Amino acid sequence: MSKQYQFKLVLLGESAVGKSSLVLRFVKDQFDDYRESTIGAAFLTQTVTLEDQTSVKFEIWDTAGQERYKSLAPMYYRNANCAVVVYDITQSASLEKARTWIRELQRQADPNIVIALCGNKTDLAARRQVTQEEAKKYAEEEGLMWGETSAKTGEGVNDIFTAIAKKLPLIAPPSARGATRGAAGAPARTGVDLNKQPVAQNEPCNC
Amino acid sequence: MDSLLATSVSSLLRSTEELKAILEADAPLDESLELGTRPWPGAISANQLAEKRRLLAVPVHTRLSPACAGSPGDDSGDISIIREEWVRARAREASLQDGGEVALKIRIGTFNVNGKMPSQDLSPWVRGIEPSRRSPADMNALPPLKPISPLSLGDVPVLERHDLSDQKTAGDMDIKSIRSQVSNTTNTMSSASTTSFSTTTTVVANPPAAKANNSRAEGSDPDMLVLGFQELDLSAEALLYSTKVTREDAWCDAVLAGLGEKAALYDKLASKQLVGMLLVIFVKKTLRDCFSDVKFCAVGSGILGVMGNKGGTAIRVSFTPLRKHSSEIWWPSPTILTFVNSHLAAFDEMVDRRNADFHDLSRRLTFNSGNNTPAEANQSPSQLLPISLVVGDRATCMMNVAHTASTTDLNYRIDLSDGDIRTLLGSHLREQNFQILLRSDQLNTAIRRGEAFEGFKEANISHLPTYRFSTGGLVDDLGYDMKLTSSLPSIPWPGSEYRCRRKPGWTDRILAISAPTASVAERSYQGHREITMSDHRPVSAEFEVHTKSVGARQFESELRRYYRLTADMEEDEEFEPPKIKLDSTLLDYGKIAYERSIAKSLEIENIGKIPCAFRFIPVEINDAIHPPWVQIEPMTGLVLPGEIVIISLTAHVDLPTASLLNLRRKSRLRSTLILHTALGKDHFISAHAVYGPVRSISPKHEMLPPERVQNAPQELMRLVNWLMSNATSIDLFLHSGDENLVTAIRECLDTGDEFPFAPNSNGAYEETICLSFGDALLRFLDSLADPVVPPALHAKCIEMTSRDEAFELLDEFPPESINVWISVTAFLHFICQQPSTANADEGSRQRFQRAEFLSATFAPVLLREVEATTPSLPVSPVGKRNFLMFFIE
Incomplete structure (x- = not known):
């Protein structure tokens, strides 16, 4: 029988780098040219099926990038199995912001969290300010996954999530819990990897 | 009558599930309500029923699953609770009989x-x-x-x-x-x-x-x-x-x-x-x-x-x-x-x-x-x-x-x-x-x-x-x-x-x-x-x-109608999360102050395809849902697609809140309220306000940075002076003043503006204005960060047996307290001594009664108890009055 996993993923990054667009492309394969900025945190799910028929269900928290809500971010990345930290390749400042997020995650998030650095907006490569080499080098130094995407064209989006989906089951320690969505998220969760603790039904919060 | 009672008993046992069953079965109402035709649903035990009864006495939001930012709790369960509450309220409203x-x-x-x-x-x-x-x-x-x-x-x-x-x-x-x-x-x-x-x-x-x-x-x-x-x-x-x-x-x-x-x-x-x-x-x-x-x-x-x-x-x-x-x-x-x-x-x-x-x-x-x-x-x-x-x-x-x-x-x-x-x-x-x-x-x-x-x-x-x-x-x-x-x-x-x-x-x-x-x-x-x-x-x-x-039939049909309207809220294969739009995500209350309410409202519009149940949740699981200075009404609710619900968020600082806020080091209040839509998003709403200066008798309040402390004695003197010059001829404090006037007076104290009142043609002020100044004085004393007489001295105060002893004890008061104490008691003494119309004997009796009344009114305020320091048996309120009497009689 094929294996099924469930992981909590959080998106972080500066405002307007395209976090919500990335999720919309990944979850619904859609794109919206004019999206309002996220003021809050949206919850979505998407399942990736790997070549060996392993299915990985992502429970995604898409967070607000604005500085004023920064203090709430820990509530969303706590207990996350993976974080996708997004920057805009046309804004070098957004990479700086991404570095800040990564430092915070390394300091405060679950020590086993898988972090992926994601350069978005490759459709605007003409205005590129962040070179692939620079970002890649930083990612290697910090031991992060890295990739470039365009939420607008869809380029690289599935690749990066699939790469995470492949890596997580290998890394996720037995102690790592699934998402905190509780009973509401998934009505039936048969076949969750036995190495993982069962997802606690009705448990509101792992804090 | 009998069938009516049977019906009521059956309704005692009826659960939501049953009502939803009624929804589907389009059987005639009266029969469907007959107990005999409706077996007790196995899913709900009597214990759960008892649980339900207990819960009904508490507000809806306290009955929902524990949740906080990023941890929504049991959304499906919460949806049923919020929906049931909403459906019933709506149906009841729609079928009331004139x-x-x-x-x-x-x-x-x-x-x-x-x-x-x-x-x-x-x-x-x-x-x-x-x-x-x-x-x-x-x-x-x-x-x-x-x-x-x-x-x-x-x-x-x-x-x-x-x-x-x-x-x-x-x-x-x-x-x-x-x-x-x-x-x-x-x-x-x-x-x-x-x-x-x-x-x-x-x-x-x-x-x-x-x-x-x-x-x-x-x-x-x-x-x-x-x-x-x-x-x-x-x-x-x-x-x-x-x-x-x-x-x-x-x-x-x-x-x-x-x-x-x-x-x-x-x-x-x-x-x-x-x-x-x-x-x-x-x-x-x-x-x-x-x-x-x-x-x-x-x-x-x-x-x-x-x-x-x-x-x-x-x-x-x-x-x-x-x-x-x-x-x-x-x-x-x-x-x-x-x-x-x-x-x-x-x-x-x-x-x-x-x-x-x-x-x-x-x-x-x-x-x-x-x-x-x-x-x-x-x-x-x-x-x-x-x-x-x-x-x-x-x-x-x-x-x-x-x-x-x-x-x-x-x-x-x-x-x-x-x-x-x-x-x-x-x-x-x-x-x-x-x-x-x-x-x-x-x-x-x-x-x-x-x-x-x-x-x-x-x-x-x-x-x-x-x-x-x-x-x-x-x-x-x-x-x-x-x-x-x-x-x-x-x-x-x-x-x-x-x-x-x-x-x-x-x-x-x-x-x-x-x-x-x-x-x-x-x-x-x-x-x-x-x-x-x-x-x-x-x-x-x-x-x-x-x-x-x-109208019972009407109620049942409304009930069905509203259940139908809210039938598709749970997750299924083609689930589209609920979508709402807020008309604002920032509530700026500006300057707020003690006992002044500022109301704001928030519109929640359902722009999605399914009904949306919402609730406010705290940031951390054991936190309060909202800071003490903001009140939210309602805390939970349901919006149908295309409809708008208005939430009122009122900033209000009452006495307990004031004492909390007084101890904060910053006057700028910032808070993020989280509106959670079940199976949807957490929406952030920022609430900002600046809390007015904290007044303290002592210019250096031990807990507070100097810039937050306002010189209370000065404002007290303004009030006392005004009362001394304009209001000694009436029976102050016996009756309440006008709430709006009290607010106006407080505002002038905050801003330092002149009091906006003018005497009438006789050169006197209206009685309501005078009474309002009296109220303002009492409440001002009550809202001070510390009582005028430090709580540590209360026990000593009540031991004083003579006027001389009492005055000697003043030496132990902090210097700032002495000044305020003396000004206030001198004022009270002055109004006690006002001549009365009665003869000498009667007059002195009246003066004594007036002094008794004033000490009963002011002693609990000047020698206020501070909750945390209150011993098991409070310092005798009668003793406090007697102490004050030495000064004003």
């Missing part, structure tokens, strides 16, 4: 009879005289100490005329007609006319719908008379063989005698006795058929925890207004009324035991939920419903009112010294003194701290303590027992004097709790000092329970 409201008037009495047999007329207690009928002067004065014979009519006509003058012509005519009616029909009990007249005005408030046959004259008599007796029989045999009913009969006879000619209107509906505790219910004969489903229980918690000298007896009864044959209006489910008569552990120091007794009783006093229906017969007898929880459960009621009233000798006492209590009671400054006494009342403390009787409400007590009176022997001026008692349990208690006497106390209380959907109004709450046969005085209260009728 004019179909019934007010059930219930008179409740409690009386600890101390083992005596009835020997006095009980009419004041069982019939009462509405306080609103007394003149204001009557209300303020202490009731006369001598027993008044209800048969003496000497002063009644005066009262009547006084009252009549206020009436409109129509009322006048009513009264006249009733007067003639009464005088025609009654000649034995002349006191009857008093009651008829005195209650006539309320007839209008009593809708005639349910009582088509009632004459107007009897409309204002209570529909239900519920009387609780304690210590009915103190004999040792009674404890062992509690089957005697002779005393019950004697007391019931006495009650009927007290009702006089009205006795003919009533029937005894039910009674329940356990040793000395007796609970009796009389109902109007005309309404007899409206009451059904009477259930009883009794629990002893006295000797060995089981004997019946202490404990409780309870009766539950269903009230269903009679259906009017000619119309469609009816009451699809009954109002459940529960009455508990309890007698808790005695003695001052047994407060913990009383609290424990309460919890024990609420657990053990259970009603068999009835074996008369097939569905319930399946339940094991152990699955009974706890009493205190019987507060209108949703299952019972499609739209229910349910109501628990507790009539009791609760034995809760006052936590002040015996001397203080007697002094405070004996003084003419009744209003101030009652406030102080009631603040130290053990029951009030227990409710405030959530230790017992949580959620119960009690009307303001304006009658004197009901215990302990002596029949002969040593008494104080008010008749309270002064006898030294020596047989108290030897429990360590600070100061042996407290052990010596039975302190006067409000031991006899009437409390009520009701379902949120119930409309219960308390009309009066009185002690009856004129009934003197026992060491307790009886107490009575009147309630009005309003039941709104709905």
Whole structure:
């Protein structure tokens, strides 16, 4: 029988780098040219099926990038199995912001969290300010996954999530819990990897 | 009628699931509601049902799953709760019938009879005289100490005329007609006319719908008379063989005698006795058929925890207004009324035991939920419903009112010294003194701290303590027992004097709790000092329970309609999360200050395809949902696609909040409120405000950075100076000023602007303005970060025995406190010395009384207690007054 996993993923990054667009492309394969900025945190799910028929269900928290809500971010990345930290390749400042997020995650998030650095907006490569080499080098130094995407064209989006989906089951320690969505998220969760603790039904919060 | 009751019982058992089943089955309504055709749904056990009942008394948001930012909890469960609440409220609203409201008037009495047999007329207690009928002067004065014979009519006509003058012509005519009616029909009990007249005005408030046959004259008599007796029989045999009913009969006879000619209107509906505790219910004969489903229980918690000298007896009864044959209006489910008569552990120091007794009783006093229906017969007898929880459960009621009233000798006492209590009671400054006494009342403390009787409400007590009176022997001026008692349990208690006497106390209380959907109004709450046969005085209260009728068919169809509208909210294969739009995500309140409300609203528009249930959640799981300075209403709700719901968010700093905020180092308040849409998003709403300066007597407040502290003495001086120059000729502080003027004055203090008031042509200011300045001064002192006299010095203050000593103690005050103390007391002294119109002797008496009044008003403020530093027994309020008197007399 094929294996099924469930992981909590959080998106972080500066405002307007395209976090919500990335999720919309990944979850619904859609794109919206004019999206309002996220003021809050949206919850979505998407399942990736790997070549060996392993299915990985992502429970995604898409967070607000604005500085004023920064203090709430820990509530969303706590207990996350993976974080996708997004920057805009046309804004070098957004990479700086991404570095800040990564430092915070390394300091405060679950020590086993898988972090992926994601350069978005490759459709605007003409205005590129962040070179692939620079970002890649930083990612290697910090031991992060890295990739470039365009939420607008869809380029690289599935690749990066699939790469995470492949890596997580290998890394996720037995102690790592699934998402905190509780009973509401998934009505039936048969076949969750036995190495993982069962997802606690009705448990509101792992804090 | 029978089918109606069956229906109501079935509705008791009906769960949401069933209603949804009705939705699908399009069977005719009445049949689908018939119990026989609807088996008890296996999914819900009686325990869960009990759980549901308990939950209904608390607000919806507290019943939802625990959740916080990033951890939404059990969204599906929350959706069902929010939806059920919403659907019912909407359906109820949509099917209300015009004019179909019934007010059930219930008179409740409690009386600890101390083992005596009835020997006095009980009419004041069982019939009462509405306080609103007394003149204001009557209300303020202490009731006369001598027993008044209800048969003496000497002063009644005066009262009547006084009252009549206020009436409109129509009322006048009513009264006249009733007067003639009464005088025609009654000649034995002349006191009857008093009651008829005195209650006539309320007839209008009593809708005639349910009582088509009632004459107007009897409309204002209570529909239900519920009387609780304690210590009915103190004999040792009674404890062992509690089957005697002779005393019950004697007391019931006495009650009927007290009702006089009205006795003919009533029937005894039910009674329940356990040793000395007796609970009796009389109902109007005309309404007899409206009451059904009477259930009883009794629990002893006295000797060995089981004997019946202490404990409780309870009766539950269903009230269903009679259906009017000619119309469609009816009451699809009954109002459940529960009455508990309890007698808790005695003695001052047994407060913990009383609290424990309460919890024990609420657990053990259970009603068999009835074996008369097939569905319930399946339940094991152990699955009974706890009493205190019987507060209108949703299952019972499609739209229910349910109501628990507790009539009791609760034995809760006052936590002040015996001397203080007697002094405070004996003084003419009744209003101030009652406030102080009631603040130290053990029951009030227990409710405030959530230790017992949580959620119960009690009307303001304006009658004197009901215990302990002596029949002969040593008494104080008010008749309270002064006898030294020596047989108290030897429990360590600070100061042996407290052990010596039975302190006067409000031991006899009437409390009520009701379902949120119930409309219960308390009309009066009185002690009856004129009934003197026992060491307790009886107490009575009147309630009005309003039941709104709905068109039952209409309700059912609305219910179906709203369930249909909200059917697709759960996740499924093609689930689209709910989508809402907020009209704003930033609420900037600007500058907020103590006791000023700023209201803002937030529009939630559903722009998605499915109904959206929302709730506010805290940032962290154990946090408060909102900061203390913002109030949110409602905290949960549901929006249909395309609809808009408006949430009101009000910034308000009250006294407790102010003391919290005063201790913060920053004046800028920022808070993020999180609005969670079930199965959707967390929406952030920022609330900003700047909290006005914190005022402190001391320029260097130890807890606060200097820039946050405002120089209070300066503002105090502004107020005192204004009052000194403009307001010394009127009786300041006796009456309240105008709220808007007080606000305006405070604003000027904040901004430093001139006061915007001008004197009239005589060069004087209007009295309201002066009174408002007085209010502003008192409240300003009350809102200071610290009391004027540091709490550490309070105990010392009350030890001062002379003016010289008192002035010497000032040396120990912090320098800033001295200045404020001297200015305020000098001002108070000045207004005490104002000449009065009376002669010399009379004048000095008046001055003394004025000083007493001012010290009673200012002592609690200038020597304010700080909650955290309050010792178990507070510093004597009388001592504080005496200390202040040295300065102002």
